[in-house]
Amino acid sequence: MMLEVRGVSVSYGSREALKDVSFEVRENEVLGVIGPNGAGKTTLLKCIDGIIKPKKGKILVDGEENREIAKRISYVPQISESVPSVLVFDAVLMGRKPYMSWRPSYNDIERTWEVIDMLGIDAMRRLAELSGGERQKVIIARALAQEPEILLLDEPTSNLDIKHQVEIMDLLKKQERKTIIAMHDLNMAVRYCDRLLMLNKGRVYSCGGKEILSEESIREVYGINAKIKKDEDGIWIIPGIP
Numbered sequence: 721m722m723l724e725v726r727g728v729s730v731s732y733g734s735r736e737a738l739k740d741v742s743f744e745v746r747e748n749e750v751l752g753v754i755g756p757n758g759a760g761k762t763t764l765l766k767c768i769d770g771i772i773k774p775k776k777g778k779i780l781v782d783g784e785e786n787r788e789i790a791k792r793i794s795y796v797p798q799i800s801e802s803v804p805s806v807l808v809f810d811a812v813l814m815g816r817k818p819y820m821s822w823r824p825s826y827n828d829i830e831r832t833w834e835v836i837d838m839l840g841i842d843a844m845r846r847l848a849e850l851s852g853g854e855r856q857k858v859i860i861a862r863a864l865a866q867e868p869e870i871l872l873l874d875e876p877t878s879n880l881d882i883k884h885q886v887e888i889m890d891l892l893k894k895q896e897r898k899t900i901i902a903m904h905d906l907n908m909a910v911r912y913c914d915r916l917l918m919l920n921k922g923r924v925y926s927c928g929g930k931e932i933l934s935e936e937s938i939r940e941v942y943g944i945n946a947k948i949k950k951d952e953d954g955i956w957i958i959p960g961i962p
Contacts, residue, residue: 741924760921769795807846811858816865838861852884857887869897910954
């Protein structure tokens with residue numbers, strides 16, 4: 721099974737946010753979407769999720785446009801400052817909403833507990849009492865409780881300390897599903913993503929493996945000088961070096 725984005729363009733008034741974007745995501749692949757602020761990363765995720773309708777182009781799952789988006793795709797937006805005062809269990813259970821009628825079934829309750837146990841979070845605490853990193857785990861748990869085939873995440877590690885960044889990225893890497901992550905941290909992207917999609921001004925600058933990150937591409941897309949260091953553990957991007 722494959723997710724295909726074909727020639728997608730999105731406009732906000734006269735401004736084009738995405739311009740003829742095309743790529744595909746394969747089974748069990750983690751695709752990192754990188755690029756500077758305003759490159760179109762969030763717009764792309766919302767377009768795939770169906771929140772935004774493209775001006776042109778198609779988004780296909782299994783070669784078809786018609787699909788139950790609510791069940792097959794789960795979207796985790798950027799961390800919100802507004803936090804409802806609900807129990808962690810109830811927040812995670814909301815991920816089962818596409819499957820529920822007027823009350824949760826035994827399967828909904830069981831899946832919620834499975835995800836809570838997997839992430840090691842306290843089901844009886846209130847969301848408002850949690851740190852940013854703990855709250856982000858709950859939001860991801862809600863998405864996983866939905867059992868989506870495609871997981872979309874918008875900067876899931878922004879504003880988190882390095883410990884929680886690593887925990888969350890390790891968790892996402894272990895998920896056996898198609899995962900698309902909009903990211904700012906290039907070193908995290910290189911470490912955890914199977915492939916990278918680099919956007920610049922709403923267009924696909926390049927798409928491929930780690931090799932698309934070069935001193936030249938970083939300078940052209942981000943407008944900064946950087947050094948690329950390679951060792952037995954991989955490659956490392958060191959910004960700000962002339």
